[in-house]
Amino acid sequence: xxxxxxxxxxxxxxxxSEERDRLRASERARANELRAEGVLKRLWxxxxxRGVVGLWEADDATVLHDALASLxxxxxxxxxxxxxxxxxxxxx
Amino acid sequence: xxxxxxxxxxxxxxxxSEERDRLRASERARANELRAEGVLKRLWxxxxxRGVVGLWEADDATVLHDALASLxxxxxxxxxxxxxxxxxxxxx
Amino acid sequence: xxxxxxxxxxxxxxxxSEERDRLRASERARANELRAEGVLKRLWxxxxxRGVVGLWEADDATVLHDALASLxxxxxxxxxxxxxxxxxxxxx
Amino acid sequence: xxxxxxxxxxxxxxxxSEERDRLRASERARANELRAEGVLKRLWxxxxxRGVVGLWEADDATVLHDALASLxxxxxxxxxxxxxxxxxxxxx
Amino acid sequence: xxxxxxxxxxxxxxxxSEERDRLRASERARANELRAEGVLKRLWxxxxxRGVVGLWEADDATVLHDALASLxxxxxxxxxxxxxxxxxxxxx
Amino acid sequence: xxxxxxxxxxxxxxxxSEERDRLRASERARANELRAEGVLKRLWxxxxxRGVVGLWEADDATVLHDALASLxxxxxxxxxxxxxxxxxxxxx
Amino acid sequence: xxxxxxxxxxxxxxxxSEERDRLRASERARANELRAEGVLKRLWxxxxxRGVVGLWEADDATVLHDALASLxxxxxxxxxxxxxxxxxxxxx
Amino acid sequence: xxxxxxxxxxxxxxxxSEERDRLRASERARANELRAEGVLKRLWxxxxxRGVVGLWEADDATVLHDALASLxxxxxxxxxxxxxxxxxxxxx
Amino acid sequence: xxxxxxxxxxxxxxxxSEERDRLRASERARANELRAEGVLKRLWxxxxxRGVVGLWEADDATVLHDALASLxxxxxxxxxxxxxxxxxxxxx
Amino acid sequence: xxxxxxxxxxxxxxxxSEERDRLRASERARANELRAEGVLKRLWxxxxxRGVVGLWEADDATVLHDALASLxxxxxxxxxxxxxxxxxxxxx
Numbered sequence: 001x002x003x004x005x006x007x008x009x010x011x012x013x014x015x016x017s018e019e020r021d022r023l024r025a026s027e028r029a030r031a032n033e034l035r036a037e038g039v040l041k042r043l044w045x046x047x048x049x050r051g052v053v054g055l056w057e058a059d060d061a062t063v064l065h066d067a068l069a070s071l072x073x074x075x076x077x078x079x080x081x082x083x084x085x086x087x088x089x090x091x092x
Numbered sequence: 093x094x095x096x097x098x099x100x101x102x103x104x105x106x107x108x109s110e111e112r113d114r115l116r117a118s119e120r121a122r123a124n125e126l127r128a129e130g131v132l133k134r135l136w137x138x139x140x141x142r143g144v145v146g147l148w149e150a151d152d153a154t155v156l157h158d159a160l161a162s163l164x165x166x167x168x169x170x171x172x173x174x175x176x177x178x179x180x181x182x183x184x
Numbered sequence: 185x186x187x188x189x190x191x192x193x194x195x196x197x198x199x200x201s202e203e204r205d206r207l208r209a210s211e212r213a214r215a216n217e218l219r220a221e222g223v224l225k226r227l228w229x230x231x232x233x234r235g236v237v238g239l240w241e242a243d244d245a246t247v248l249h250d251a252l253a254s255l256x257x258x259x260x261x262x263x264x265x266x267x268x269x270x271x272x273x274x275x276x
Numbered sequence: 277x278x279x280x281x282x283x284x285x286x287x288x289x290x291x292x293s294e295e296r297d298r299l300r301a302s303e304r305a306r307a308n309e310l311r312a313e314g315v316l317k318r319l320w321x322x323x324x325x326r327g328v329v330g331l332w333e334a335d336d337a338t339v340l341h342d343a344l345a346s347l348x349x350x351x352x353x354x355x356x357x358x359x360x361x362x363x364x365x366x367x368x
Numbered sequence: 369x370x371x372x373x374x375x376x377x378x379x380x381x382x383x384x385s386e387e388r389d390r391l392r393a394s395e396r397a398r399a400n401e402l403r404a405e406g407v408l409k410r411l412w413x414x415x416x417x418r419g420v421v422g423l424w425e426a427d428d429a430t431v432l433h434d435a436l437a438s439l440x441x442x443x444x445x446x447x448x449x450x451x452x453x454x455x456x457x458x459x460x
Numbered sequence: 461x462x463x464x465x466x467x468x469x470x471x472x473x474x475x476x477s478e479e480r481d482r483l484r485a486s487e488r489a490r491a492n493e494l495r496a497e498g499v500l501k502r503l504w505x506x507x508x509x510r511g512v513v514g515l516w517e518a519d520d521a522t523v524l525h526d527a528l529a530s531l532x533x534x535x536x537x538x539x540x541x542x543x544x545x546x547x548x549x550x551x552x
Numbered sequence: 553x554x555x556x557x558x559x560x561x562x563x564x565x566x567x568x569s570e571e572r573d574r575l576r577a578s579e580r581a582r583a584n585e586l587r588a589e590g591v592l593k594r595l596w597x598x599x600x601x602r603g604v605v606g607l608w609e610a611d612d613a614t615v616l617h618d619a620l621a622s623l624x625x626x627x628x629x630x631x632x633x634x635x636x637x638x639x640x641x642x643x644x
Numbered sequence: 645x646x647x648x649x650x651x652x653x654x655x656x657x658x659x660x661s662e663e664r665d666r667l668r669a670s671e672r673a674r675a676n677e678l679r680a681e682g683v684l685k686r687l688w689x690x691x692x693x694r695g696v697v698g699l700w701e702a703d704d705a706t707v708l709h710d711a712l713a714s715l716x717x718x719x720x721x722x723x724x725x726x727x728x729x730x731x732x733x734x735x736x
Numbered sequence: 737x738x739x740x741x742x743x744x745x746x747x748x749x750x751x752x753s754e755e756r757d758r759l760r761a762s763e764r765a766r767a768n769e770l771r772a773e774g775v776l777k778r779l780w781x782x783x784x785x786r787g788v789v790g791l792w793e794a795d796d797a798t799v800l801h802d803a804l805a806s807l808x809x810x811x812x813x814x815x816x817x818x819x820x821x822x823x824x825x826x827x828x
Numbered sequence: 829x830x831x832x833x834x835x836x837x838x839x840x841x842x843x844x845s846e847e848r849d850r851l852r853a854s855e856r857a858r859a860n861e862l863r864a865e866g867v868l869k870r871l872w873x874x875x876x877x878r879g880v881v882g883l884w885e886a887d888d889a890t891v892l893h894d895a896l897a898s899l900x901x902x903x904x905x906x907x908x909x910x911x912x913x914x915x916x917x918x919x920x
Contacts, residue, residue, distance in 0.1 A: 001093075001152035002228065003175070004237065005324060012289065013840065031273060044186065044268040047889040048833060048896045048907030052271060053188065060093035060152070061175040061323040068324045079324030083095070083153040083175040084228035087236060089215060094320065096329065097232060104197065105380065123365060136278065136360035139429040140373060140436045140447030144363060145280065147331075153231040160232045171232030176320040179328060181307060185829075185888035187911070189692060196657065244829035244888070245691040245911040252692045263692030267831070267889040267911040277369075277428035279451070281508060288473065336369035336428070337451040337507040344508045355508030359371070359429040359451040370504065372513065381564065399549060412462065412544040415613040416557060416620045416631030420547060421464065423515075453505040455512060457491060461553075461612035463635070465784060472749065520553035520612070521635040521783040528784045539784030543555070543613040543635040554780065556789065565656065583825060596738065596820040599705040600649060600712045600723030604823060605740065636780035639788060641767060645737075645796035646872065647819070648881065675917060688830065688912040696915060697832065699883075704737035704796070705819040727739070727797040727819040728872040731880060733859060741876060748841065797875040804876045815876030 007079035008051035026072045099171035100143035118164045191263035192235035210256045283355035284327035302348045375447035376419035394440045467539035468511035486532045499527045559631035560603035578624045651723035652695035670716045743815035744787035762808045835907035836879035854900045
């Protein structure tokens with residue numbers, strides 16, 4: 001099942017720049033693993049913002065939640081999840 | 093996977109009272125079938141309104157959509173679907 | 185450039201069922217042409233609603249508008265268009 | 277009487293990790309007591325968020341408030357309570 | 369248990385003035401019965417609008433719903449119900 | 461004239477618990493004076509929240525403002541005031 | 553006491569142009585009476601809309617409601633009333 | 645002074661196609677006059693919608709209102725006007 | 737041209753009470769100058785809040801912005817400006 | 829392709845006044861470069877606020893995002909981007 005997930009992360013302002021770099025690198029690494037597993041299918045930037053919109057695939061909302069919660073930025077993430085149903089034209 | 097579904101139906105005002113009764117009866121009949129199949133698990137009234145909140149279970153959003161679209165009131169339904177993830181306390 | 189387009193169409197309630205069928209068929213036909221041209225890339229149903237979310241690609245918002253306006257349902261469509269920027273992870 | 281309660285807790289960012297663990301443990305313990313008493317009937321995670329949706333049963337809103345206020349996280353909780361009426365189909 | 373109920377009724381515009389008068393009279397009569405029963409405790413007008421805010425008392429949301437649904441205007445009513453908890457200062 | 465007033469107070473998080481207790485006690489004392497004067501007529505808790513809804517009576521909005529501003533919590537209060545008009549059924 | 557009142561009127565589309573002219577003339581006449589009585593103090597147009605914003609003075613919300621309800625357009629009016637308190641700088 | 649004006653027009657659905665064409669032609673003609681007078685400076689389409697965003701210049705909101713009200717579509721227009729202040733960087 | 741301006745100021749919580757008093761005094765002094773110049777015509781308190789609604793007059797939005805920005809509280813002000821058009825009844 | 833971009837920047841309150849001045853100067857310098865490149869076409873102040881509305885031109889949303897992200901204030905910017913389509917009247 002596919003989900004449209006929109007999120008924006010606000011890590012604490014008082015992180016040192018090394019901590020911030022390390023956080024970003026581990027976020028990217030985990031995102032790449034989720035891509036490799038087919039869970040994260042596409043990711044777009046919302047222009048002008050730090051937020052992203054992504055197309056995710058997971059068996060259900062619990063599996064999706066666990067994937068999102070595995071991202072190192074999760075504690076500072078504000079996410080909105082929208083379930084998607086397959087359109088009849090795409091079943092052809 | 094469970095979903096919280098909130099909807100309110102507004103069949104056309106110019107239905108005759110027989111048509112309206114027949115529509116309601118067939119809606120109730122189809123809802124009962126969905127209950128028997130385990131798709132519709134609980135249904136509450138939003139007090140003071142004609143709307144309902146329901147707890148539904150379906151493999152994914154596509155199966156849920158097909159269940160909702162099988163209700164005779166569907167053409168006049170305004171629905172909002174919220175995906176639910178299992179809470180760790182409930183997995184115990 | 186990609187766009188996320190969300191729309192819901194409400195053709196007049198007094199169409200005969202033949203007119204409605206013809207409208208739907210021509211809508212589907214035009215959507216298929218737009219897919220063949222690579223303008224309409226993906227389409228999902230919003231579960232529980234008649235609305236859809238789609239991923240579209242067009243040179244700019246003017247070309248996108250012309251594509252949407254070429255759909256036979258356009259006169260009764262309520263659409264919201266969101267521009268998408270490529271995410272650095274996808275440029276790799 | 278049943279209530280749908282949606283809440284999200286934001287304990288202060290400067291808690292030590294022991295304080296945080298102790299808070300979470302006591303929150304879980306109190307939630308389990310409320311389950312045992314039949315006040316907390318179901319709990320779901322909102323996917324992608326730290327928030328939860330729960331189905332609660334209490335004699336009235338005052339008793340429900342006292343139950344929610346007995347949770348150790350209450351001082352940092354942002355909750356919305358929705359009263360539910362029994363649906364005629366469920367009275368059968 | 370007390371509830372704050374806000375509603376506005378829009379009976380069809382094509383009622384004859386006799387039908388409208390009869391509807392209003394029966395609405396008033398039913399409201400008076402609900403007052404006599406202690407279900408409707410106070411009623412205010414929202415200034416500048418046809419809407420009202422009322423303080424209602426009922427065992428639970430199901431009993432409240434049945435009271436509201438017994439009003440002749442109910443089919444054309446748009447209501448919002450808010451549950452109220454007793455404030456500790458009022459328990460004294 | 462009656463007003464419906466909804467407010468929620470957020471005193472600074474760094475108050476000592478004595479300061480907080482003293483603030484609450486003086487808030488309660490001032491609220492009791494306003495009750496005795498007939499300005500504060502009823503007070504309810506919004507279930508699940510620290511907020512309250514109250515029914516107030518004052519000659520006009522200026523007198524009401526002065527009463528609200530006399531509460532020790534006023535500097536940290538987020539209030540919404542709604543004017544109420546007498547309903548014809550209550551004039552009888 | 554002063555009130556800020558914002559409203560927009562939508563008389564039925566099927567009025568003949570004479571009925572519409574007569575309605576507008578009687579609306580203007582009644583508004584002028586309310587000005588003469590000091591109830592309607594100022595009136596502005598919201599640019600680009602048929603709506604207006606007005607400054608009204610009335611003893612309380614009930615008297616204000618009766619003034620608004622005396623306007624011939626009242627049955628088709630969508631109004632929002634905001635109570636105003638005198639600012640200390642204006643009491644000087 | 646410049647204004648950002650956003651509007652969408654919904655002429656009645658039962659206009660004949662000649663009436664509709666005539667209305668559109670006169671709308672376009674009046675818009676061209678307003679351009680020639682320097683009142684309407686730029687006009688964009690909101691992609692996917694019949695609505696437009698425009699940059700207008702007028703001495704004040706009253707003159708702007710009169711310009712908008714001179715458009716033949718005005719009776720069916722839903723407009724929102726936003727005042728713009730010159731940015732210091734543009735005064736250079 | 738007249739404007740309706742609604743604002744609420746939140747100076748930093750850590751100002752000393754002298755700094756706060758000095759800020760308020762200079763705010764009041766500047767407001768009085770703007771009144772004397774005819775820019776600030778009326779000011780009301782929003783009951784229950786620290787916010788105000790004011791009626792301002794300025795040649796255009798740029799002049800209005802400069803007047804608002806000249807208030808000592810401006811750096812902590814959250815303002816919403818609404819342009820007003822003269823109502824035909826007031827031109828008489 | 830043109831975009832309407834609305835943003836408001838909130839650099840940290842604890843910057844020294846030199847840091848703030850340096851930030852503003854570099855923001856202005858970068859804005860001027862973007863103007864010279866034809867990316868930033870117009871900029872207006874939202875009256876009464878620190879926010880701005882701008883008309884931007886970029887090949888697509890990715891190029892626009894990179895331009896906005898090149899502004900020194902970007903880390904503290906809250907932006908909303910709206911895509912604009914050319915209006916047929918402007919193609920003439």
